[in-house]
Amino acid sequence: MVDIARIAGVSLATASRALSNAPGVATATRERVLAVAEDLSYVVSPEASRLSGGSTRRVAVVVPHISRWFFAAMLEALESILREADLDVLLYHVSDAPDRHAFFERLPARRKVDAVVVLAFPLSEAEQQRLELIGVSIVAAGGQSAAYPYVCIDDEAAGRQAMDHLIFLGHQRIAMIAAVDPDLPGWPAISGRSQAYYSALREAGIAADPSLVATVDWGGSQGAEAMGELLGLREPPTAVYAHSDEVALGAMRTLRRAGLRIPEDISVIGIDNHPLAELTDLTTVSQPVREQGLLAGQMVLGLLQGDDVERAVTVPTRLIIRRSTAPPRTTRTKASDGGRGPSPEDGDGA
Numbered sequence: 001m002v003d004i005a006r007i008a009g010v011s012l013a014t015a016s017r018a019l020s021n022a023p024g025v026a027t028a029t030r031e032r033v034l035a036v037a038e039d040l041s042y043v044v045s046p047e048a049s050r051l052s053g054g055s056t057r058r059v060a061v062v063v064p065h066i067s068r069w070f071f072a073a074m075l076e077a078l079e080s081i082l083r084e085a086d087l088d089v090l091l092y093h094v095s096d097a098p099d100r101h102a103f104f105e106r107l108p109a110r111r112k113v114d115a116v117v118v119l120a121f122p123l124s125e126a127e128q129q130r131l132e133l134i135g136v137s138i139v140a141a142g143g144q145s146a147a148y149p150y151v152c153i154d155d156e157a158a159g160r161q162a163m164d165h166l167i168f169l170g171h172q173r174i175a176m177i178a179a180v181d182p183d184l185p186g187w188p189a190i191s192g193r194s195q196a197y198y199s200a201l202r203e204a205g206i207a208a209d210p211s212l213v214a215t216v217d218w219g220g221s222q223g224a225e226a227m228g229e230l231l232g233l234r235e236p237p238t239a240v241y242a243h244s245d246e247v248a249l250g251a252m253r254t255l256r257r258a259g260l261r262i263p264e265d266i267s268v269i270g271i272d273n274h275p276l277a278e279l280t281d282l283t284t285v286s287q288p289v290r291e292q293g294l295l296a297g298q299m300v301l302g303l304l305q306g307d308d309v310e311r312a313v314t315v316p317t318r319l320i321i322r323r324s325t326a327p328p329r330t331t332r333t334k335a336s337d338g339g340r341g342p343s344p345e346d347g348d349g350a
Contacts, residue, residue, distance in 0.1 A: 001042070008036045021086075056114050058088045059300060062103070063119040064181075066093055069274055071120060074142050074293040078117060081297025087114075094121075104130040115300050117141055118148070137303040141296035142289075143189060149303065149311040151295045155189045155271075158285045158317040159196025159241075162269045165283070165319055166239045167204045169327045171267065174201070175212040175237035177226045179247045182217060193243045193271065212237055216247070223250025231258060238328040239267040245274035245284055252280065252324065263326035273320060281323040288315050 005015035010029060018025045018033035019042075025033075036042075059082055065071045079089050090113060094100040104127050113136060120142030123131065131138060140150035166174050176197045180190055201208050211233055214226035223242060227250065230237055242248035248270030255262055262268055270277065273286030295313055302309035 004033060004036050004040060004042060007040075008033045056112060057086065058090055058113045060090045060092060060113040060116045061119055062092045062094060062116065062121075064094055064100075064121045066091075070142070070272065070289055073289045074119060074296075077290040077293025078119070078141060078297045081294055082300065085301050087301075100127070107131075107134065114304055115139065117296060117300060137300065139296055139299050139303070142292055149299055149309065151292045151299065151313045151315065153287045153292070153315050153317050155192030156196045156199075158271050158287060159193040160200055161285045161317060161319045162241050162271060163196055163200035165321070165325065166241060166267060166269060167200060167206070169239075169267065169325060171239040171328050172204075172206050173209075173212065173235065173237045173328075174206075174239045174241055175214065175230050177223055177230075177240060177242045177247050177251060178213060178215045179218040179222065179243040180215060190243065197241060218244065218247070220246045220250035220253075223247030224254045225250075227251035227254035231255075231260075237266065238330075239325070240269070242268065242270045245270035245272045245277045245282060248282055248284070248324075249274075249276060249280060252282070262324050264329065267325040267328075269325055271317075277320075278322070283322045283325040284320050285317050286320050287317045291315055 001015055001019070002012060004019075005012045008015060008029075010018075010033060014025060014029065015033050017023075018030040019037060021030075061075065061078065063071055063075060066075070075091075082089055092103055094103050107130060113134070115137040116131065116134060117139045118131075118141070122143065138148045140148045140152070143150070143152050163174070174197075176194070178190070178194050178197075197213075198208055212230070214229050216222035216226045223246065226247070227240065230240065231254070240248070240251055242251055248268050252262055252268055255266060255268070260266055267283075269283045269285075271285045271287070272289075273284050276282075277284045292315055295315070299309050299313070
């Protein structure tokens with residue numbers, strides 16, 4: 001930096017401000033300093049910068065899954081905001097319980113970052129205590145974790161949008177494929193989406209049937225297996241509410257292999273609006289994944305700058321109706337017979 005200041009004909013302080021894009025430097029002077037820096041291939045040392053100014057210009061992002069669409073899309077949006085602000089991202093992949101244990105024991109982010117983003121997984125009390133030892137800002141993206149500033153959706157509200165749609169169409173025998181992630185115990189998305197199923201049935205006066213609930217690990221293949229179990233019931237459902245689009249797509253595969261038509265024989269709805277949902281005409285409840293990542297990134301920037309940021313941001317979801325849902329066949333038959341809607345006297349029909 002001394003060489004840059006000498007060649008550019010400015011003070012060391014001016015050279016430093018120009019290189020860090022700080023205010024108080026004339027445009028022509030800044031351009032001259034940057035040109036000299038480029039000629040000399042000057043690179044700021046993060047460690048030296050941290051020692052002199054107390055800032056690392058780095059943010060740690062802790063994520064349980066990288067290959068899944070939801071996590072990858074949110075991570076991409078979050079990283080784009082931080083990169084624009086000239087912040088580096090340190091990615092910590094904690095895919096299972098041993099990885100999580102090792103991460104929180106070693107705390108590799110300690111004293112190496114200015115902030116930590118916990119991306120869509122809940123923290124145990126012990127993990128929270130370890131994380132807070134870092135002494136930096138913590139943001140939860142894609143789900144609330146402890147009392148940290150967070151960006152998320154209301155998973156119960158999303159589930160109600162899906163269930164209310166099926167009930168509005170006239171379905172009463174509705175199955176739920178509940179997806180759990182063994183590596184993410186206590187994930188709020190799972191409990192919220194399950195609560196929506198039972199509350200919707202209760203408010204519609206429909207008795208919950210335990211045989212219509214299948215609980216599987218998160219994934220398309222697991223959704224396909226669950227659908228096979230539901231089709232084995234003496235009286236299969238007329239509609240299926242799946243916790244995610246991946247699970248719903250697996251269910252649709254099983255239905256098609258069984259020779260059943262969607263939605264003529266059975267309706268299917270998911271949550272998330274996965275990119276494949278549009279291609280397969282799956283009715284779903286869309287959550288803006290990219291927007292959550294962008295908002296989380298902006299929240300991190302605000303905290304680092306000492307701004308008064310909104311600490312709890314809930315992004316709305318919306319129902320997207322495609323061609324995987326329709327009134328149950330019984331209702332359609334009765335409507336064609338006389339145009340009257342379903343009534344309690346009609347029963348389930350055939």
